[in-house]
Amino acid sequence: MCLVHTVTLKSSGRRFSVAPGETVLEAAQRAGVALPYSCRAGVCGSCKATLLQGACEYPRNPPLALSASALAQHAVLLCQAVPTSDLLLEAREVTSVEDIARRQLGMVVTEKWRLATDVIGLRLLPAHGERRLNRLPGQYLDVLLDDGKRRPFSVANGPQADGMIELHVRHVAGGGFTSWVNDTLAIGDHLRIEGPLGTFVPREDSERPMIFMAGGTGFAPVKAIVEHFIALGTRRPMEVYWGARTMANLYLRPLAEHWARELPNLRFHPVVSDPEHAVGEQATGLRMGLVHEAVLADCPDLSGHDLYMSGPPAMVDAAHPLFLAAGLPEERLYYDSFEYAPDVLAQIIAGRAGIHDARSE
Ligand SMILES: Cc1cc2nc3c(=O)[nH]c(=O)nc-3n(C[C@H](O)[C@H](O)[C@H](O)COP(=O)(O)OP(=O)(O)OC[C@H]3O[C@@H](n4cnc5c(N)ncnc54)[C@H](O)[C@@H]3O)c2cc1C
Ligand code: FES
Known part of the structure; x- marks a missing residue:
């Protein structure tokens, strides 16, 4: 019996083989094909693709990031899916990261x-x-x-x-x-x-306005991407939202305010969720509430934007469906969810039915 299966990507026609027990993502990386991913543990959903033909199983972690309706529409999680036959997939490729050796x-x-x-x-x-x-x-x-x-x-x-x-x-x-x-x-x-x-990298093949949304230390990769676009001299509008529980946790607020002062096309929106921390002179300019709610209040129609978000899983989980409901096409939502490491998530998943309590800040 042949246990090596072939995966074909419908949009590009690229094919690669998957060794026994390997996930589609591992095989793609071995073959130099860059498919989207973040947590590698089956919980964030950034590796979601559509299975057009074939079958796969999830012997490692269950595909927690897939809802019942997503499963019914043949969605698969590439970081966990192990093929049991040849597969035909509809999956986005991220060609910009392809040639960079790990x-x-x-x-x-x-x-x-x-x-x-x-x-x-x-x-x-x-x-x-x-x-x-x-x-x-x-x-x-x-x-x-x-x-x-x-x-x-x-x-x-x-x-x-x-x-x-x-x-x-x-x-x-x-x-x-x-x-x-x-x-x-x-x-x-x-x-x-x-x-x-x-x-989670800059996408330069677009002229659309960009929204960046960070929660807590999710500001780290957002900072790197925003600085990249600033260095490129982009004229695309950039709205930078940064949410944290307290003002002190907006730990590089002066840097983001500096961007906004220097660049006519960049606006910074600090958002704090704990009301006790939004009083006094220093709080001037602060928004109250959850950061994704601030994004949606300002931009109820996201159909014309590219959106980058990173931060705590609770923020990403809450924002994801609401952003799609606001018209953002899924292929223009780029995100990193700051999950715990795959070994810890696997233990947590094995130990309980749900993992949301453990992942929340
Ligand atoms: C793509 C990505 C990028 C990230 N970038 C950043 C970043 O820039 N900055 C940042 O601050 N964080 C980031 N994170 C999150 C960061 O990786 C985690 O916070 C970190 O791995 C925690 O490591 P640790 O060893 O301190 O905690 P761990 O030892 O991994 O424990 C994490 C939590 O799980 C609990 N735990 C451990 N084992 C179990 C178990 N068996 N059952 C139940 N609970 C358990 C622990 O008590 C603890 O509360 C990122 C995550 C991802 C996926
Ligand atoms: S990378 Fe597969 S679910 Fe997160």
């Missing part, structure tokens, strides 16, 4: 500072003898831990000549790695990373 390298911590009470800023440089990581703005990397586990973090700056990488790390209560970063990691320490990862 690799591991050692980095040295050169700066560590506190951005907010629970957010640490880190700057890393390639360790002696390492080549800088080739990457696109908005992509993320995995920090490789000694026990073989990985922890994903978005890079907050675009590619630099010296290979410098900036990270914004939120301290997760009870989290092993982020607690260590918060309490112990010191300048001069070495970290091993793998990247670049993810398909």
Whole structure:
């Protein structure tokens, strides 16, 4: 019996083979075909595609990101789907990330500072003898831990000549790695990373106005992408929304306000969800409520926009269906959901029916 199956992508006609037990996403990456993804754990939905022919199974994690109606419409999650026959798929390809090889390298911590009470800023440089990581703005990397586990973090700056990488790390209560970063990691320490990862990258094949929506440290990749468009000198309108619980957690608000002052086509909308933190002089200009509600209040019709969002899963989950209902075509919604690492999500999924309690901030 032949256990190797072939996947054909309808729009481009590209084909690749999938080894036994491999997911479609793993096989595509091995073949140099860039399909969209973010969490790699079956919960964020960014790898969603449509199965036109064939069948697959989910032996790792259940496809939690697919609703019953999405399953009925033959949606599949490429990061979890293991083919049981040859497949014909309708899937978006992200050609801009295609030629960038993923690799591991050692980095040295050169700066560590506190951005907010629970957010640490880190700057890393390639360790002696390492080549800088080739990457696109908005992509993320995995920090490789000694026990073989990985922890994903978005890079907050675009590619630099010296290979410098900036990270914004939120301290997760009870989290092993982020607690260590918060309490112990010191300048001069070495970290091993793998990247670049993810398909949350600037899309330049459009003249449409752009909306950026960040929640908490979701500002990191949004910053990298906005800075990229600023450096390009784009004239496309850019609306930057940044939501956090408290004003202090809008930890780079002066930077975003600087963009808005300097650029006639960029507007910044800080949004705070905890009313106690929106009083006083400093609160001037702040919006109250949830950040996706602010986006929808300003732009009830999203059909003419490109929208980039990143941040906590609760924000992404809430915004996703509402943005589509406001007319945003799904293929123009680009997002990273800051899920926990695949090994932790797999344990949580195995341990309970739902994971939403564990994922919320
Ligand atoms: C694409 C992507 C980009 C990201 N970018 C960023 C970023 O730029 N900045 C940022 O701050 N974060 C980012 N994140 C989120 C970040 O990766 C996580 O916060 C981080 O992995 C947490 O690691 P940790 O080791 O501290 O916590 P973990 O040890 O992974 O634990 C996470 C939480 O799960 C709980 N937990 C662990 N195991 C179990 C279990 N078996 N059952 C129940 N609960 C359990 C822990 O108590 C803790 O509350 C990103 C995530 C993704 C997917
Ligand atoms: S659900 Fe597949 S990448 Fe998140």
